[in-house]
Amino acid sequence: MTDIQLDPGALRHLADAQMNVELDTGDMILNLGPQHPATHGTLRLVVRLDGERVLAADPVIGYMHRGYEKLTEFRTYPQVTTLINRIDWLSSFANEVPFMDAAEKLMGVEAPPRAQWIRTTLTELSRIATFLLFLGEMGLQVGALTPAFYGFRDREHVLNLIEAATGGRFHPNFNRIGGLKDDVPWGWIAETRATMKIVLDACDQFEDLVLGNEIFGARTKGIGIIPGDVGTSYGVSGSNIRASGVDWDLRRDGKPYLVYPELDFKVWTHTDGDSYARYWVRLQETRESARMVLQCLEGMPSGPIMAKVPRIIKVPEGEVWVETENPLGQMAYYVISKGATGPFRVKIRSASFSNVSILPWLLQGVYVPDVITILASLYFILGDIDR
Amino acid sequence: MIASLSPFALELGWGTTMAIKTLVVLAIIPAGALILGYVFLLKIMSHMQSRLGPMDPGGFHGWYQLVGDGLKFLQKEDVMPAKADRRVFAAAPAVVVLSTFLVFAVIPMGPDLVVKNLDVGVFYALAVSSLSVIGVLMAGWASANKFALLGALRAAAQLIAYELPLLLAVVGVVIQAGTMSLQGIVFSQQNGEIFGWDFIGNPFILTQFVGFALFLVAAQAELTQTPFDMPVAESELVSGYMVEYTGFRFLFFFIGEFGTAFGFAALAATLFLGGWSIPGVDGDWANILGPFVLFAKLMLVAFLMFWVRFTYPRLREDQLQALAWKFLIPIGFANILVTGALKVAF
DSSP: OOOOOOOHHHHHHHHHHHHTGGGOOOOEEEEEOSSBGGGTBTOEEEEEEETTEEEEEEEEOOTTOOOHHHHGGGSOHHHHHHHHTTTSGGGHHHHHHHHHHHHHHHHTOOOOHHHHHHHHHHHHHHHHHHHHHHHHHHHHHTTOSHHHHHHHHHHHHHHHHHHHHHSOSSOOOOEETTEESSOOOTTHHHHHHHHHHHHHHHHHHHIIIIITOHHHHHHHTTSSOOOHHHHHHHTOOTHHHHTTTOOOOHHHHSSOOTTGGGSOOOOOOOSSOSHHHHHHHHHHHHHHHHHHHHHHHHHOOOSOSBOOOOSSOOOOSEEEEEEEEETTEEEEEEEEEOSSSSOSEEEEEOHHHHHHTTHHHHTTTOBHHHHHHHHHHHOOOHHHHHO | OGGGGSGGGOOOOHHHHHHHHHHHHHHHHHHHHHHHIIIIIIIIHHHHTTSOOOOSTTSSTTTTHHHHHHHHHHTSOOOOOTTSOHHHHHHHHHHHHHHHHHHHTTOOSSSSOOSOOOTTHHHHHHHHHTHHHHHHHHHHHHTTOHHHHHHHHHHHHHHHHHHHHHHHHHHHHHHHHTOOOHHHHHHHHHSOOBTTBOTTOOOTTTTOHHHHHHHHHHHHHHTTOTTSOTTTOHHHHTTGGGTTOOHHHHHHHHHHHHHHHHHHHHHHHHHHSOTTOOTTOOHHHHHHHHHHHHHHHHHHHHHHHHHHHHHOOOOOHHHHHHIIIIIIHHHHHHHHHHHHHHHHHO
């Protein structure tokens, strides 16, 4: 862990306050959350304030802890998908993939190519759905009501696609060990192609409406700067770290998974590391994902969608670590199997948990409104923090 | 003079006149708040956000929605926080609404339709409109809630920054009209001329467009609307100073918010768009048409205000102060200088 650095502005402010002892009114402790509209759920921030300036911020987590790591030990492998769907509920499909990958690796089966391509498509679709919501909601958090509605509206198209293919809008539960439950329905590919056009248009609109807004720029530029090395040392991952100039994407740099090696895509980075950069990077990644989906539709092979697997799934003894690039960052499962129908122990590494760990460092010396901007730009899901 | 035949020339007793005037003002504020709330908050905002807004209540485009909401507020439990300063807590919404009512006393709706034609009308209107901040401070302090307190303090800081540009914006108009009476300002716009061409009179927006822009920006801050809605800041302070208010008292704040918007739109329409006057209408007809003309102009101004409200993100408190002191106030002074120089020159 790096040294905790106090913002020089906050230090100067403290010194001023000490000089004017008779004017010193003492600090105010403000509880942001667990019920607060800006915390997307039940994150609690205990903020020590001097006026509107944050002296220290302490995130308190665990209000939504559901014990998924322990629960997996009492489920069979096919049952586990139902649980892990609910970790990051905005991109549930992307949560399923690494676990299935882990189980398949332990069993030595491999999903057939068509299943892999469909998995990739759906993963990218869930990334688009997650990011579209972010693109709108970030506007809401800095005070603009309208983009939020556009975000929800455009995400709806993508959710409809996911629903059409899997039957579930939020919790698809579509993966099976060795493949998928079903093939995509007839006409789905043409529909997806048309929707990607809508997504690309929506991105243009957000670029105009939100990124192009001067007040949005004033509120986000230079706010919540994460230097690349500090971010890395806290384990920040995903778009958050790419916005700090760290060119690291598990789809390209990690162990090859799904069909990403066969896709042609660019990993976007930004050098500033502030809230604006994080918004910018996510916007570009939404576009990139839409292009990747189009490539997937182009290259999708025909064939079966299930490999041959036994009726009752027993996973041989072994351990495996699988990590993937999820919308919120690096998601990983460490699965230990003792040869039973269910896992012996599962360690879930979720992105948001590490992403918010930087908050005490990041929030020193900012103003109260910036706290909200930073929280929104880090983009965490409570289920992904507490599991 | 046909005015002698006019029903407005009826000699009523002082008490009767006062009662009628009071009733009119008392009716205008909630009605105006409802109209603005319905037209802009419920319908136009919805359409800007690609949704329909309420469609069912009342049959036609959900016109009854806000009335129903108001009635709902009346039957809600009146919750008061245990640690609240009870008397101040109860008085705060009344103070906010009171300031709104007082503004309307000087706004003319026709040549004879004015509650009180004060010689210092502009000055009075701007002075009483800032009273609402006292109510906001009272609400924030008495709520015994940190979010409310933060919101109230922000509102107070905002008032100090924005009262000045608001006044400076109006000074240009006062210089041009040569009077502070709102009725006098309307008359001078009606009878004015631009380079000898007097068909439409001289709505001051044509010469005081800088003042108009300043007035709208400052009014936006005064009304705590986006981009200057830090005191209520939905995503940060939840609802700022209103956070502990429920039911009837919350309704007061709601009426205060939209009623003040109505008042400021009326003020802007009077100062810059010629108020109740339209070209070619005089005398009795002006008295009859005046309120409608004013209403139409007021809705135009309100549309501008609410359009901005639904589009922009929120500034930060320090950015707002910087905007006010570094840009708006210097521009306001420059506007006064130029107006004064031109007034002397022509």
